[in-house]
Amino acid sequence: KSCAVCGLSSEGTADEATFFSGNALDHDWGAWMPNGDGTHTRTCTVDGCSAGTQTEDCIDANKDHKCDICDYIINECADDNKDHKCDYCGKKLTEHSGGKATCKDKAKCEFCGESYGELNANNHSDLKHFPAVAATKTAEGNIEYWYCSGCKKYYKDATATQEIKQADTVTAKLPGDTVKPGADKSPQTGDNSNLLLWIALLFISGGAAIGTTVVSRKKKYNR
Ligand SMILES: [Zn+2]
Ligand SMILES: [Zn+2]
Ligand SMILES: [Zn+2]
Ligand SMILES: [Zn+2]
Ligand SMILES: [Zn+2]
Structure with a gap:
């Protein structure tokens, strides 16, 4: 077959002719149009040219989900590896969410399992x-x-x-006996003898007081 207008020969059928590269320049191509199935087609705009048709697979070299040639959306963003980013274009799709921060640990994202955000000083872990x-x-x-x-x-x-x-x-410890090393084990007799000494002193001073009272009374009578 050959193009009726430009006269170039081609391979394939009339519907889907493929021209040898170099020769195809002679067609006056229209814009690439998406076919909706991941391919795009352009046709020769020269009136009466029936052979000038090219169909190619859509390509997305810049990874933006769109065909670089015809703008057809080849696929949607997806995040199968659960990192909140599109596995294909790297765009951020979701934020960390869920989990509860404590005073010790940050919240753990229920989606990706990573810790995120700030500590919560009011939520005590233990x-x-x-x-x-x-x-x-x-x-x-x-x-x-x-x-x-x-x-x-x-x-x-x-x-x-x-x-x-x-x-x-x-x-604080209760007041009272100051605990000195060895105090508990000191012999009982030592404490008792001290006590007796005190009692003896009391008697002596008491006796002295009584004595002085008697003396002063006697002085009064003498007057
Ligand atoms: Zn043509
Ligand atoms: Zn395309
Ligand atoms: Zn994407
Ligand atoms: Zn996350
Ligand atoms: Zn705490």
Whole structure:
């Protein structure tokens, strides 16, 4: 077959003729038109030219989903590998979403599994309650408090709104016998002899007081 107007010979049928490269320049081609199936076709615009038809596969070298030649949309964005980006053109399709941030960990995206966003200082990962412990003479006690190992902070209340210092949770030892090394094991007799000495001193001073009263009374009578 050959083009009725330009006279070039071609291969194939009249519907889909393929001209040898170089010779095809002699046709006056129209614009490439999409066929809707991933191919595009152009035809010779010269009146009466029946052989000038070219059909090619659409191509997308710049990876924008559109045929570089006819603008036909070959495929849509898709994200099969779940990285929020189109696997084909790299465009961002979705944002991280879901999951819950705590005081220790960022929220984990339910879609891709990555951590994202900021910590949430008000959502404690591990808030534990510690009941009050009374102090004794030998050991410090503590007030009732809550401690979060996630943010390593101490709180005065169960809702963790009043932060306190670790030192604030400690209550001092009870006053009383100061514990000296060996004090508990000192011989009993030592303590008793001290006590007797005190009693003796009391008697002596008491006796002295009584004596002075008697003396002053006697002085009054003498006048
Ligand atoms: Zn032609
Ligand atoms: Zn095309
Ligand atoms: Zn895409
Ligand atoms: Zn994500
Ligand atoms: Zn915390």
